[in-house]
Amino acid sequence: MTTGTVAPKSASSAAFDTAALRERNQRERWLDLLRIWAIRIAVVVAFCSAWQFASGRIFPVFIVSSPTTVVERFGEFMEGGELLSHLAYTMQACGLGFAIGALIGSTLGLLFGIYESISRVIAPFAAMLYSMPKIMLSPLIVVWVGVDLTMKVFVAAFSCMWVIFYNVWNATRRIDHNLLDQFRLMGANQRQIIVGLYLPSATTWLLTSLRVAFPVALIGAVVGEFVASSQGLGHLALDSGQRYDSAGVIVAVLTITLSAMTIDSVLAAIQRKVALWQGEGARG
Template sequence: MTSKSTAFPSPGPLSLFGARLRRADGPRRARRRLPTRRDWPSWSIVAFQIGFLVALIALWEIGARVGFIDPFFWSSPSAIWSTGVVYFTEGNAFVDIAHTFRSTLLGFFIGTTAGGLLGLSFWWSSNYARIVQPYIICLESLPKLALAPLIILVFGMGLASKVAIATALTLVVSTLTAFAGVQAVDKDQEKLFYSLGASRWQVFTKLVAPFCVPWLISILRVNIGLALTGSIVGEFVASQFGLGRTILYAGQTYEIALVWVAVFVLSALSMVMYVAVSWLESVLRKGARN
């Protein structure tokens, strides 16, 4: 090898290149290219995603049949499928979906709206904001789901209690977000408004409220998830209908396939609502600019 004869003790087959890079006097300059990024075509990404899912389901089914997965605890895709068909054709799938959907949506709207208004109201008086703030922080740190049994007692087994829990979860987050928005309003901007002779109401409607709109929009996607969680937990504690109730009931009667069906329906519902809220968000963002 020629590397033996060079003055540089760099071993290996790359030494020739290494030697060429070095200057007799002066430091070595690293020759490095910008890392290139290779994007696979979209179809191959989708193919991988589907392939992974199919493999997972196949493994589950085979495992359940061969016996290295206990079908009593984990069920099997085929059993889940047939249970699902029964649940949708003969069971009360649509009633459950309607109940969960309704309480989630109601909780989402009430919590977000009331929380947003409450947060914005803090702009009106710093004294009032200072008095209320510790309570809000307390409510924030309180695990609100722990109150679920109490809420059920107060609001009963029906819709109201689910809505109340979903509202409790979304309200505090919305309040804090709107309040953070209020505090971020540029003081110079307020000064400009007042120098133009604005009333407090004008400052509120033309500056503070529009300024906070993007802050509230950003909370929508978080809130839809929280509202759903609230509804499900409410149904866990006490209810006659709803996906949460079905999951709990099926678990207690060891109908594991039905648990899975309800969980899958729940995730589908959650995804639909998430997409809808994302769409709402983009519409509002466009609207907020006009």
């Protein structure tokens, strides 16, 4: 009886199989993504249908406006340019507050993490300020800086900076002390240690904290508009509510929500790019 031997696959055949497998996996990922989006769309359609049915039948129209009324109100706000004007004001206050809060929070977090002596002294006070309901300070901030844009920026910055501060502080405190000792043995000065060790280690935590802090800054800006403002989406929602215009309130809330989701998507994309860059740097 003769035994045959199986000839090994050629390089071209193996490459073809690999390409086919990659193409099949990519096709499966696309199909899975389509299924997910189909389910999401079905959920939204079902929710809007139930909402449309309930408005005027189960709940009074002035309490729960129908989706069609919300769309009509959205068109009215857009036609007069009112919605975009309020959105620009809120995003300006939120953006400035977010930038200032990120700068102050990351700087303080880095300093507290690097200099442990400062950390031990200031930590209880930082914990107290972090635990404080920042929004309750809004009336006091009005007394300090007035009711113009500065007040909303102040509330947004003070609200979000503590999220960033604690994340960066924890990141710098978790530095591997063996790596720190190696830097010092190689004669690195403090600036080189900060740039070469602390900053790269804190980057991932910082980006994560930015995604968490942006909605907090947005809430701070909107609350500032609730307290004292004649502009912004917070003012639009409050004014619509006082006129029993639930459709106007929903338009303002949805605009704020969609804006926050858009910014979060941008920050998530930046986070993925930085993670990819860090991975390539580690392999290199």
